[in-house]
Amino acid sequence: EQIEKGGYEHFMLKEIFEQPKSIHDTLRGRLLVDEGIIKMAGIWDHLERINQAQKITIIACGTSWHAGLIGEYLIEEFARIPVEVEYASEFRYRNPIITEKDIVIAISQSGETADTMAAIKMAKEKGAFIYGICNVVDSSIARVTDAGSYTHAGPEIGVASTKAFTAQLTILSLIALKLGKHNGNLSNQEFMRLISELDAIPKRVEEVLESTHEITKEIAKNFVNAQNFLYLGRGYNFPAALEGALKLKEISYIHAEGYPAAEMKHGPIALIDENMPIVIIAPKQGHYDKIVSNVQEIKARKGKVIAVVNKGDTQVASMADYVIEFPETSECFSPIVASVPLQLLAYYIAVMRGANVDQPRNLAKSVTVE
Numbered sequence: 001e002q003i004e005k006g007g008y009e010h011f012m013l014k015e016i017f018e019q020p021k022s023i024h025d026t027l028r029g030r031l032l033v034d035e036g037i038i039k040m041a042g043i044w045d046h047l048e049r050i051n052q053a054q055k056i057t058i059i060a061c062g063t064s065w066h067a068g069l070i071g072e073y074l075i076e077e078f079a080r081i082p083v084e085v086e087y088a089s090e091f092r093y094r095n096p097i098i099t100e101k102d103i104v105i106a107i108s109q110s111g112e113t114a115d116t117m118a119a120i121k122m123a124k125e126k127g128a129f130i131y132g133i134c135n136v137v138d139s140s141i142a143r144v145t146d147a148g149s150y151t152h153a154g155p156e157i158g159v160a161s162t163k164a165f166t167a168q169l170t171i172l173s174l175i176a177l178k179l180g181k182h183n184g185n186l187s188n189q190e191f192m193r194l195i196s197e198l199d200a201i202p203k204r205v206e207e208v209l210e211s212t213h214e215i216t217k218e219i220a221k222n223f224v225n226a227q228n229f230l231y232l233g234r235g236y237n238f239p240a241a242l243e244g245a246l247k248l249k250e251i252s253y254i255h256a257e258g259y260p261a262a263e264m265k266h267g268p269i270a271l272i273d274e275n276m277p278i279v280i281i282a283p284k285q286g287h288y289d290k291i292v293s294n295v296q297e298i299k300a301r302k303g304k305v306i307a308v309v310n311k312g313d314t315q316v317a318s319m320a321d322y323v324i325e326f327p328e329t330s331e332c333f334s335p336i337v338a339s340v341p342l343q344l345l346a347y348y349i350a351v352m353r354g355a356n357v358d359q360p361r362n363l364a365k366s367v368t369v370e
């Protein structure tokens with residue numbers, strides 16, 4: 001097992017550090033920047049059908065559901081197709097409106113999650129076209145879908161998903177850009193700009209690992225005894241806040257909630273005092289001014305702000321108690337980069353609390369029962 005961990009203390013840390021490679025592997029052979037094309041075997045034969053869809057419904061559970069939420073932002077922005085994101089477990093037990101004009105995208109790392117599988121079967125019976133995004137090759141979900149793309153993140157051993165999540169975001173970015181280019185919603189110039197930026201994401205992730213590894217460890221020391229955490233973000237980084245909170249609760253057993261920053265005033269603000277740590281994701285392009293006022297409101301109530309900002313940020317950084325910097329990207333790719341220090345922060349807090357990060361209590365890597 002020590003050999004498999006490749007010198008890292010835990011599989012989770014190893015997998016966090018594998019992300020530049022796993023994202024690169026997921027892009028390899030698909031993103032051909034010099035030729036200006038995205039080549040995805042899974043989607044190629046079905047582009048017309050997908051682009052003519054009345055709506056796309058994304059179904060998933062857990063971390064994969066968070067990836068789905070970001071997928072909604074991506075597909076609606078670039079392909080202009082209406083998207084809904086549903087927990088597979090809710091979808092399957094109501095009577096959702098799904099017809100043969102619909103596309104269902106099922107996202108699953110393991111490809112074995114029982115609720116996701118059952119939701120796919122139901123959507124299939126209603127005639128929808130099912131596209132799968134799985135990590136495990138030849139898994140049950142990969143076999144039952146009509147078409148799909150594998151994330152090439154490699155085996156993920158840590159129960160808390162890390163590299164599979166960023167690989168899912170990578171695939172969803174490719175799909176959204178491919179659809180948008182094909183249906184004409186995305187200009188050639190904008191498409192070219194975005195694909196070269198996507199191509200550089202493995203490098204950005206490498207940079208963020210290097211620049212935030214020590215600082216997240218330092219920050220973690222201050223929160224070993226925290227009982228609650230709030231994670232806030234807007235736009236593309238709202239789901240990243242949900243995922244950051246999920247990572248922390250899964251492995252450290254600290255209660256954590258993710259919220260859209262603007263919703264703070266409708267509830268969570270009542271919880272803010274000097275004992276409440278608040279992680280706030282605030283990249284330059286993501287409604288930055290609004291985030292600035294959120295931070296002011298938090299500081300007025302003495303909350304402890306851990307700001308996750310772009311390199312060189314001064315405004316939010318000057319108000320925050322702790323600052324984590326990440327390289328600037330277009331807003332649509334920022335969750336891929338910003339999620340990495342959040343994984344590290346959760347990891348170090350959990351390790352310092354003596355928790356079993358690779359196998360947290362009561363959780364399973366793949367949930368094959370209801």
Ligand code: G6P
Nearest residue numbers: 062063064108109110113161364
């Ligand atoms: C479990 C795992 C999570 C995962 C979720 C969905 O709860 O612990 O990490 O996100 O299942 O799994 P899937 O394999 O379908 O992505």
